[in-house]
Amino acid sequence: MRFCASAGRGTQELSLEANPDCRRLSANFDWATSPLGSQKSWCVELQTLLSVMLGSLQPMLIVWGPSQTTLYNDGYAAMCGNRHPAAFGGSFHDLWHDIWDQVDPIMTDAYNGIGTAMDDIEFLMHRKGYPEETHFAFSYTPVRDPWGTVLGMFCACTEITAEVALRHAERREKERFKQVFELSQGGIAMLTGPDHVFEFANDEYYSMIGVDRDIIGRPVAEAMAEVVRQGFIGLLDSVYTTGEPYIARNLPIELNRGADGEKQNRLIDLVYQPMRQDDGSISGILVQTRDVTEMNAEEEHRQLLSHELGHRLKNQLAMVQSIASQTLRNAEDLTSARKKLSERIGVLSAAHDTILEGGRGASTVIQLVEQMTALYDDPGNPRISLCGPRLKVGSRPSLSLSLILHELATNAVKYGALSTTEGEIILNWRVTGPKSDRFEMSWVETGGPSVAVPQNTGSGLRLISAGLNGTADSKVTLDFEESGLRCTISADLDTFQQEH
Incomplete structure (x- = not known):
């Protein structure tokens, strides 16, 4: 060599x-x-x-x-x-x-x-x-x-030892932040660059926008195209350019978050917070959000229930008077009348305890129905016919269903089928739907006074129309037919039976 x-x-x-x-x-x-x-x-x-x-x-x-x-x-x-x-x-x-x-x-x-x-x-x-x-x-x-x-x-x-150590430190710090973000009860996402590219999103964020969406490494405008026309890209651009955070509460947003990508209207609390480099320049945006749709709905429902309690208290004397009149009319003697009247007033008290306490856990449909019939029907001359399977009900839907049944019965006593001696009510419930995945109950009044659509929507009607709290896709239809009121209540079966 x-x-x-x-x-x-x-x-x-x-x-x-x-x-x-x-x-x-x-x-x-x-x-x-x-x-x-x-x-x-x-x-x-x-x-x-x-x-x-x-x-x-x-x-x-x-x-x-x-x-x-x-x-x-x-x-x-x-x-x-x-x-x-x-x-x-x-x-x-x-x-x-x-x-x-x-x-x-x-x-x-x-x-x-x-x-x-x-x-x-x-x-x-x-x-x-x-x-x-x-x-x-x-x-x-x-x-x-x-x-x-x-x-x-x-x-x-x-x-490049120092540079690599810095990158490792930044990576570890970012991983620590991600661990904290994963434990956050709200949705967290990190966006980088002027195009707002998703770098990270926690499970709560995916839950809000749709679990199966592919967003990491993609700009917001591409990964969530439905938000473009709603002005959210403009908000992000403003935060990235000015460095001023954006904060909003109860903000309406339309998201393609359904199982098949269908659109859903939601309400969210939202914060866009600029993320800065050591030199003060903005490198991205931290997104903090929380879906408050159900929380707001529950608050509205609580307000409705509160109003309903006042409404029901106003009807207490009328209800006791009706119970006493019906009991005394069909009693064989004063002793049995006194006993039956005491029992029925006890049922009325238990019903109101259930409402005030917010439900006592899961029950069954027949239990709620029988609680109502014990109060409004006469075992010696029954006028409410029942038919339906034994179905479990979660505590929140249980409370709603109990209120609705009592409201329907109260209206029937005051204005409908139970306000006359000839009137009757047919109450049926079943599991329905092509996949047997829905609960449905029908209330049909006959033999009472002629029925007309009410001119004003009172608190009782609003409570009925609100449906079953705690369920998905709850629906209520009210048909004021001349022959009598027809009410149909339906909801997703899984959430109807789920314990909350």
């Missing part, structure tokens, strides 16, 4: 502006005793590379000849730690003996004429007397003579 052809001239005069430490080492080194020999005998390739290296601020390294003699500049010297300056002019193996298992294959390739470049190689070095994780970006380039023989290797490199 040819090591080095003699140059026709000595070492060139070099600039003193860069690399003063290694320039001095090179000038004072006893090269004649080294494998490279006197500088005057160095080939032009080595002299040229030395001149380039010592004139550059980029960390550089030359490994030359079969002995792999090492030369480097001040930038590379900083990477050598405590091994500089002893490593200058020595063996490359001696310099990096602690990581030789990683370096040797790359060096062998270079001497075989194969270059290597890496953006990030990790070493566990002991260059400062202790183990240290380090990272480098580098290239190993074979150096050949005019005949193609590899004379050595030239390396330009940069230590």
Whole structure:
């Protein structure tokens, strides 16, 4: 193997502006005793590379000849730690003996004429007397003579340990934030760049927009196209441009969040918070949101119930009077009348306890129905006929259904079928739907006074029309037929029976 052809001239005069430490080492080194020999005998390739290296601020390294003699500049010297300056002019193996298992294959390739470049190689070095994780970006380039023989290797490199550590720290911090965000009771999403690209979203955010939506790595305008025409992209642009946060409560929004992507109208609380870099520039937007649709509906329902309680209290005397009249009219003697009247007033008290306490857990439809009939019907002369399976009811729908049944019965006593001696009520309930996934109840009055559509919607009618609280897709229809009121109540069966 040819090591080095003699140059026709000595070492060139070099600039003193860069690399003063290694320039001095090179000038004072006893090269004649080294494998490279006197500088005057160095080939032009080595002299040229030395001149380039010592004139550059980029960390550089030359490994030359079969002995792999090492030369480097001040930038590379900083990477050598405590091994500089002893490593200058020595063996490359001696310099990096602690990581030789990683370096040797790359060096062998270079001497075989194969270059290597890496953006990030990790070493566990002991260059400062202790183990240290380090990272480098580098290239190993074979150096050949005019005949193609590899004379050595030239390396330009940069230590990126600090940058990698910073990236790792940022990644860990981001992961910690994500863990916190995942535990948040509200929806959290992180958007980056002026196009508002989704970088992260927690489970609550997916629950709000639709669980199966593919949003990560996509701009909001593409991932959630339905919000574009609603002005949300303009809001994001404003926050990103001005740095002013956006806060809204009970904000209407239309989302394609149904099982098949169908549109749903929701109400949300929303915060767009700008995220800033260390230099103050805005890099993205933190989205904090909460779906308050059900909460608002429940609040409205609570207000309705509160109003209904006042309405029902006003009817207490009329109700007790009706119970007493019906009991005394059908009693055989005063003793039995007193007993029956006490029992029925006890049922009335229990019904109101149920309303005031918000339900006592899951029950069955027949229990709620029988509670109502015990109060409004006469076992000796029953006028409410019942038919339906034994179905469990969750506590929230149970309360709503109890209120609706009592309201229907109260109206029947005051204005409908139970206000006359001939009137009757047919009350049926069943499981229906093509997949047997819906609850349906029908209330049909006959034999009472003629019925007309009421001119005003009172609190009782509003309570009935509100449907079954705590259920999905609850529907109520009221038909004021001349022959008598017809009311149909339906809801999703799973949520009707779910315990809340």
